[in-house]
Amino acid sequence: MLTGKLKGNYKAINWNRVDDDVDEATWHKLTEQFWLDTRVPVSNDLKDWRELDDDHKWLVGHVFGGLTLLDTLQSQDGMASLRADAHTQHEVAVLNNIQFMESVHAKSYSTIFSTLNTPKEINEIFDWSDSEEFLQNKTKRIYNLYHNDEHPLKKKISSVFLETFLFYSGFFTPLWYLGHNKLTNVAEIIKLIIRDESVHGTYVGYKFQIQFNQLSPNEQAELKDWMYNFLYDLYENEVNYTHLLYDKTGLTDKVLTFIRYNANKALMNLGQDPMFPDTAEDVNPVVMNGISTSTVNHDFFSEVGNGYRLGNVEAMSDDDYLFGSWEDKHKNK
Numbered sequence: 001m002l003t004g005k006l007k008g009n010y011k012a013i014n015w016n017r018v019d020d021d022v023d024e025a026t027w028h029k030l031t032e033q034f035w036l037d038t039r040v041p042v043s044n045d046l047k048d049w050r051e052l053d054d055d056h057k058w059l060v061g062h063v064f065g066g067l068t069l070l071d072t073l074q075s076q077d078g079m080a081s082l083r084a085d086a087h088t089q090h091e092v093a094v095l096n097n098i099q100f101m102e103s104v105h106a107k108s109y110s111t112i113f114s115t116l117n118t119p120k121e122i123n124e125i126f127d128w129s130d131s132e133e134f135l136q137n138k139t140k141r142i143y144n145l146y147h148n149d150e151h152p153l154k155k156k157i158s159s160v161f162l163e164t165f166l167f168y169s170g171f172f173t174p175l176w177y178l179g180h181n182k183l184t185n186v187a188e189i190i191k192l193i194i195r196d197e198s199v200h201g202t203y204v205g206y207k208f209q210i211q212f213n214q215l216s217p218n219e220q221a222e223l224k225d226w227m228y229n230f231l232y233d234l235y236e237n238e239v240n241y242t243h244l245l246y247d248k249t250g251l252t253d254k255v256l257t258f259i260r261y262n263a264n265k266a267l268m269n270l271g272q273d274p275m276f277p278d279t280a281e282d283v284n285p286v287v288m289n290g291i292s293t294s295t296v297n298h299d300f301f302s303e304v305g306n307g308y309r310l311g312n313v314e315a316m317s318d319d320d321y322l323f324g325s326w327e328d329k330h331k332n333k
């Protein structure tokens with residue numbers, strides 16, 4: 001829609017004439033639940049952190065390294081690629097909002113690292129996420145689809161699979177700790193991310209369904225086939241990734257159930273039938289406990305999370321505009 005050379009006049013976005021109410025509802029939802037990582041007091045978790053053994057510390061650090069890579073992909077490539085296929089100007093605005101929040105998500109793991117990890121550990125985590133085979137596999141597959149403009153619907157499928165399925169091998173860890181009442185501030189950040197992803201997955205899935213329903217039965221069948229094969233490929237890779245992350249802590253089977261459950265949810269966002277037999281009842285109750293404290297607020301139409309602290313906002317004064325003389329302004333304070 002917004003690519004190529006301009007034909008005719010440029011059009012101002014009019015929020016008083018919205019073609020798709022879902023764009024406006026999503027905009028309101030996302031702006032209402034806006035948050036920043038810097039407002040969550042992660043350092044309150046240092047006591048819990050120090051009680052973890054090395055294997056569990058390794059797990060937490062590397063799970064967040066993986067999530068950083070995926071949120072980087074969403075912020076740098078994902079939303080820009082979906083924006084090229086937007087059908088309404090309001091959809092572009094919503095995707096702009098999502099793109100910024102993906103940058104907040106990606107940054108928030110660094111906030112966690114800077115609180116819990118040493119500089120040496122942080123470097124090791126980033127070296128790992130920039131090179132680990134199974135993590136790179138999924139990232140590259142999604143990246144390539146984002147840059148394949150021939151198939152707009154495959155881009156949307158990729159985005160929903162990434163956000164509603166592939167993130168969850170990582171989200172398991174903080175939810176598991178939250179279910180045990182540990183690392184609750186770290187988990188608060190993750191709950192805020194999950195709440196965003198829930199809206200993103202629903203919204204992109206909804207836009208997918210509009211276009212999918214316009215395809216012929218043959219085209220639909222073909223795309224469906226591709227979608228289930230792609231999901232299964234990603235699942236196989238995810239099984240390897242999960243073993244790599246979780247075998248030492250003995251949590252692998254619990255994580256695999258959880259990711260199959262979320263794979264079904266991704267298909268649901270796309271209006272498709274589940275692929276795996278796993279349901280919410282099969283997921284470990286400790287994780288569901290973590291999710292349920294989070295899902296008090298993470299459903300589509302809900303409010304800002306419990307633990308999130310709004311900053312104390314100070315009214316601006318004239319000297320706030322004296323950008324060049326910060327030291328002068330503050331030296332007497």
Ligand SMILES: [Fe+2]
Pocket residue numbers: 071074101102105193197
């Ligand atoms: Fe994200």
Ligand SMILES: [Fe+2]
Pocket residue numbers: 074098102163196197200
């Ligand atoms: Fe997202």
